[in-house]
Amino acid sequence: MRAVMIPTAILIVALVIVALSALIVVDIRTGGDNPQLGLLRQWQTLIGTMLGFVTGAGILAISTAISAETEQARKADELRRVGEALLVEASTLNEVLKRAEGLQAKIDSANGSCPSQVLDINASMARDTPMFDAAVPHFVAVGAPNLSLFVGFYATYGELRRNLASYVSHGCPPVSPGTAVSVFEKLASARKAFDVIEAHYRKG
Structure with a gap:
């Protein structure tokens, strides 16, 4: 179970980063005229907060799993x-x-x-x-x-x-x-x- 937590947490963080990177690329190519992206920009503070939360949760999960595995190996x-x-x-x-x-x-x-x-x-x-x-x-x-x-x-x-x-x-x-x-x-x-x-x- 612990061994699964680390790659899962890394995958979640990576997917979030890839999705946001894709949105930024699309926004640049459309010159900022895409209405959906404009709406996203209006919600950028909330998106930033959610990104921080997801990233933080992923890092915490990774850290917890590593600590647990290290303790298990020590024992x-x-x-x-x-x-x-x-x-x-x-x-x-x-x-x-x-x-x-x-x-x-x-x-x-x-x-x-x-x-x-x-x-x-x-x-x-x-x-x-x-x-x-x-x-x-x-x-x-x-x-x-x-x-x-x-x-x-x-x-x-x-x-x-x-x-x-x-x-x-x-x-x-x-x-x-x-x-x-x-x-x-x-x-x-x-x-x-x-x-x-x-x-x-x-x-x-």
């Missing part, structure tokens, strides 16, 4: 910078998940005692996400299209973090094969979600 740029900063935080979480992919053999062999690698990954996953906590309200406010990508990734990461913390707190008991497969499928989904986020910003 889009700010939003992108927020997303890029959030991507840095998500990258560190993704690196932890990447390391966690190798834990299945350790969990399968655990029997009431936690392997050091499991403890290490559990400690690594227990981290705050200040960028995500601060950025989400901004994404919600503008309806950012990539909000669901970040929310999906962080939600899955949080669930995996809680599951591993609970597992370690219980001394790493034996886990059924079905449960282990389910957990590592979820981990793979989180990794894929991050790949989509990264591709979104690399492409943009």
